[in-house]
Amino acid sequence: MLELIKTDSNNPDFITLIKQLDSYLKTTDGDDHEFYNQYNGLDNIKHVVVAYLDKAPVGCGAFKPFKETTIEIKRMFTSKAIRGQGVASNILHELESWAKQLDYKHSILETGIRQIEALQFYKKCNYQIIDNYGQYKDVKESICFKKAL
Template identity: 35%
Template sequence: MDLRVVPYDDPDAVKLIDGVQQEYVARYGEEDITPVEPSEFAPPLGLFVVGYLDGEPVACGGWRVRGADEAELKRMYVVDAARGRGFARAVLAELERTALAAGRKRLVLETGLKQPEALALYRSAGYADVAAYGVYRDDPLSVYLGKDLEDVRGDLRAR
């Protein structure tokens, strides 16, 4: 998979974001209503990547600044046909690396109990429970996770 930095409103990104929104509809009955502005994912205050396989967009994700030294992960997604091949883990690793390089010390995210694959990915990558925030903070189906990027810095040095 070839990862490329693209604008959040790039046509390939929009196609994948529409896919993740439909995933939310299937699992939760509605799209994610968290406010998102495309400009939040533009460097240096954010980043959005699309993963391509044989020229086709198959995976995406991004981060945006949240607070003084924190960033929030958003719109992690892999199309059905490309799942189970490690693409989500590759996107996540790239987002961690780029957030760290941009001076972020911690990544946080909101996911849900009806996304067991996402929960398994994040927990296996070292994410732990954090305080709830945002529009879903009182939703009993929401799960909030975070990771200190110092762990990533150590992993990068070991390579």
């Protein structure tokens, strides 16, 4: 049975999953990994969701405040063995619901052009491609998305 817990970036299972995510991204991003990695620190992330399947951590995601009414989705990951089973959708929905409870109105995120599964996933979850924002503004390998909550 899938269980989702709300926590923060100090959660040891979240930290373990992020190590797996970073290892995966290092492979897919290649030389660009160090550039992206500078924007993925774990310090003081107060809104984290960790997914457990039969008590084992299998996925995670987080959000950070971006602007007064907008959050930025960060560090979405599911273990390779359970991809395609709806875990990521559940995590994202939980993050979006949590943000709505805190009166946020929009969600934005960035992913890389090499992250084909992520691009398809966010489109399926009704995210719309937008102009790159913030630190990704001039990064042609980035694709940014937005969704009204």
